[in-house]
Amino acid sequence: MARIRLQNIAHSYVGDTGNLDDFALKKLDLTWDDGGAYALLGPSGCGKSTLLNIISGLLYPTRGKVYFDDREVTTLPTEERNTAQVFQFPVVYDTMTVFDNLAFPLKNRGVDGKEIRRRVTELAEMLDLQNDLKRKAQGLTADVKQKISLGRGLIRKDVNVILFDEPLTVIDPQLKWELRSQLKKLHKQFDFTMIYVTHDQTEALTFADEVVVMYEGEVVQVGTPEELFNRPNHTFVGYFIGSPGMNILPCTVRGDRAVVGKHEIPLGRIYKESTGETKLELGVRPEFLTLSTSSDQGLPVSIGRIDDIGHLRVAQVSLDGLPLSVVVGENEILSGQSGHLVFDTPHANIYADGHLQRGEAV
Amino acid sequence: MERQVNQKGWLMVLPAILVVALNAVIPLMTVVNYSVQDSFGNNQFFWAGMSWFVELLHSERFHAALGRQFIFSAIILLIEIPLGIIIALAMPRKGWGVPVCLVLMALPLLIPWNVVGTIWQIFGRMDIGLLGHTLASLGINYNYTQEPIAAWLTVIIMDVWHWTSLVVLLCYAGLSSIPDVYYQAARIDGASRWAIFRYIQLPKLKRVLLIAVLLRFMDSFMIYTEPFVVTGGGPGNSTTFLSIDLVKMAIGQFDLGPAAAMSLIYFLIILLLCWIFYTVMSLEDDEPQGGVL
Numbered sequence: 001m002a003r004i005r006l007q008n009i010a011h012s013y014v015g016d017t018g019n020l021d022d023f024a025l026k027k028l029d030l031t032w033d034d035g036g037a038y039a040l041l042g043p044s045g046c047g048k049s050t051l052l053n054i055i056s057g058l059l060y061p062t063r064g065k066v067y068f069d070d071r072e073v074t075t076l077p078t079e080e081r082n083t084a085q086v087f088q089f090p091v092v093y094d095t096m097t098v099f100d101n102l103a104f105p106l107k108n109r110g111v112d113g114k115e116i117r118r119r120v121t122e123l124a125e126m127l128d129l130q131n132d133l134k135r136k137a138q139g140l141t142a143d144v145k146q147k148i149s150l151g152r153g154l155i156r157k158d159v160n161v162i163l164f165d166e167p168l169t170v171i172d173p174q175l176k177w178e179l180r181s182q183l184k185k186l187h188k189q190f191d192f193t194m195i196y197v198t199h200d201q202t203e204a205l206t207f208a209d210e211v212v213v214m215y216e217g218e219v220v221q222v223g224t225p226e227e228l229f230n231r232p233n234h235t236f237v238g239y240f241i242g243s244p245g246m247n248i249l250p251c252t253v254r255g256d257r258a259v260v261g262k263h264e265i266p267l268g269r270i271y272k273e274s275t276g277e278t279k280l281e282l283g284v285r286p287e288f289l290t291l292s293t294s295s296d297q298g299l300p301v302s303i304g305r306i307d308d309i310g311h312l313r314v315a316q317v318s319l320d321g322l323p324l325s326v327v328v329g330e331n332e333i334l335s336g337q338s339g340h341l342v343f344d345t346p347h348a349n350i351y352a353d354g355h356l357q358r359g360e361a362v
Numbered sequence: 363m364e365r366q367v368n369q370k371g372w373l374m375v376l377p378a379i380l381v382v383a384l385n386a387v388i389p390l391m392t393v394v395n396y397s398v399q400d401s402f403g404n405n406q407f408f409w410a411g412m413s414w415f416v417e418l419l420h421s422e423r424f425h426a427a428l429g430r431q432f433i434f435s436a437i438i439l440l441i442e443i444p445l446g447i448i449i450a451l452a453m454p455r456k457g458w459g460v461p462v463c464l465v466l467m468a469l470p471l472l473i474p475w476n477v478v479g480t481i482w483q484i485f486g487r488m489d490i491g492l493l494g495h496t497l498a499s500l501g502i503n504y505n506y507t508q509e510p511i512a513a514w515l516t517v518i519i520m521d522v523w524h525w526t527s528l529v530v531l532l533c534y535a536g537l538s539s540i541p542d543v544y545y546q547a548a549r550i551d552g553a554s555r556w557a558i559f560r561y562i563q564l565p566k567l568k569r570v571l572l573i574a575v576l577l578r579f580m581d582s583f584m585i586y587t588e589p590f591v592v593t594g595g596g597p598g599n600s601t602t603f604l605s606i607d608l609v610k611m612a613i614g615q616f617d618l619g620p621a622a623a624m625s626l627i628y629f630l631i632i633l634l635l636c637w638i639f640y641t642v643m644s645l646e647d648d649e650p651q652g653g654v655l
Contacts, residue, residue: 021458056550058546058549077549078546078549078550079549079552080549083550085546085547085550087543087546087547089543090542091543091544091547093561093562093565094565094566095565096559096561104551104553104557104561105550105551105552108551108553108554108557109552149547152551153550154548154571273474280415
């Protein structure tokens with residue numbers, strides 16, 4: 001087990017051209033603590049898998065260094081890094097039995113037969129595979145194959161980190177929950193460092209203690225699920241996390257008020273006014289807006305479609321033509337009405353060119 | 363109701379039956395017809411029963427040709443299959459080398475059989491052939507028209523040159539279909555080069571290898587043109603394989619009855635052996651290929 005440190009990592013698939021646009025990973029400084037459960041969240045093509053492959057050694061970074069504890073491993077080949085990886089599509093050795101699959105990494109490392117049997121039996125019980133040990137891996141279902149894949153990582157006790165590359169993509173939805181909670185339980189038991197790549201926020205938020213959000217080759221925020229929700233560092237985080245995502249409105253700032261069109265919204269903090277070149281935006285989550293048709297406090301909006309997304313209802317409203325989503329309670333709001341919108345001041349954030357502004361207390 | 367559907371079904375397969383009848387069943391029946399009769403000039407035929415079959419199965423000439431044929435096919439399979447796999451493994455996976463290698467590999471397959479025979483017939487000649495002359499000047503007696511061993515070597519090397527490419531191309535296609543993650547997983551699991559071959563590449567190659575073995579077995583077991591052009595079955599009878607023997611019997615001696623009986627036995631041997639290969643090689647394939655990959 002190890003603490004993993006990435007220092008100024010950048011990677012380009014076409015070589016170091018000097019042109020920043022060629023880089024799949026722009027510049028990363030990250031430390032993953034020993035025994036932590038991390039999620040790497042971002043849309044397809046943001047560089048998550050590239051980063052993962054740099055950690056496992058399947059790729060060597062164009063720039064920067066990788067450390068496991070204090071040892072530099074930047075150009076160490078995969079087989080000497082002692083990492084484990086679970087891929088998007090389950091990789092099993094078809095012709096081997098489940099037992100042999102789990103035993104494979106140990107056999108390759110010359111572990112003694114008795115010890116192999118003991119460890120495989122023990123692990124199979126934890127993974128609920130004890131009844132499948134003698135079966136050929138070929139005919140098994142995707143979720144069992146994925147468990148085997150994970151098992152081949154867990155079987156090595158000295159593994160530095162276990163990497164998950166969107167491991168639940170091909171699993172049926174009802175089994176996803178089961179596997180995810182099993183994974184969390186295993187993490188507590190084994191205390192490995194785990195890095196879990198996904199583009200599914202639910203997966204990231206339920207699995208991880210800390211989530212790293214990536215966007216276009218850069219890390220835009222590292223934080224607990226709560227931090228990501230309450231104070232997104234970047235408009236992308238606000239939009240990507242949460243369902244529906246954060247409302248982003250172009251605005252200007254006057255002291256402790258945001259000006260959207262002809263309306264003023266209190267912010268509770270003082271922000272620097274726009275210099276004209278930076279683009280200012282107001283971000284507020286649908287959960288922190290209150291819509292009412294009876295009171296006349298707040299901003300006048302017209303109410304459009306109302307979507308029932310199971311556990312809550314979301315109203316699409318329009319503020320002088322600007323679309324916003326608002327979470328509303330049961331049955332009190334009807335579409336086609338006009339209403340008033342109140343912003344929850346502490347949760348209204350100001351972004352300059354996408355980045356969160358801190359502001360000063362009044 | 364169901365009966366009507368069945369009748370229509372027959373109508374649908376009728377064209378296929380007609381085609382198969384024309385190109386396979388009718389000629390085969392002609393051969394069966396010949397095999398149970400004795401023929402004289404003037405188109406006179408006499409019933410011979412099973413006597414040609416009995417005679418052939420006890421004929422030393424047939425045993426010798428059959429033995430040579432088995433040895434030849436065994437050698438061909440033992441050389442071409444492993445060699446094909448090794449070459450396919452060594453071929454580049456990407457870059458400009460891929461088309462170059464593929465074209466080079468496909469070249470021998472594009473040459474007609476009798477041309478291949480002619481190429482090697484000249485190539486091996488001790489007076490003007492590059493190979494034969496070089497060997498002769500090194501003091502090696504490589505005279506394939508007189509030395510059975512030289513004749514065998516020539517025929518085998520010629521076949522390896524001509525047909526290994528087929529195995530290579532099949533295996534290369536099989537290897538290309540293995541996703542990269544398998545190799546990545548193997549590296550993470552610390553697998554050796556041999557383990558990667560044994561547990562990833564070979565299992566994924568199994569299906570194409572089955573095809574390669576069947577094709578190479580059938581073709582080598584029926585080989586005719588190339589040895590006929592190069593050695594004419596000689597020296598002596600040392601490279602007289604079954605097909606060559608059959609043609610000698612049917613056209614050289616005009617023994618239609620025995621030749622027809624031999625054709626049928628020949629056909630049954632190939633059918634039987636292919637069935638055995640197929641059954642043995644797909645033995646562990648009983649579980650369906652499930653999942654995404």
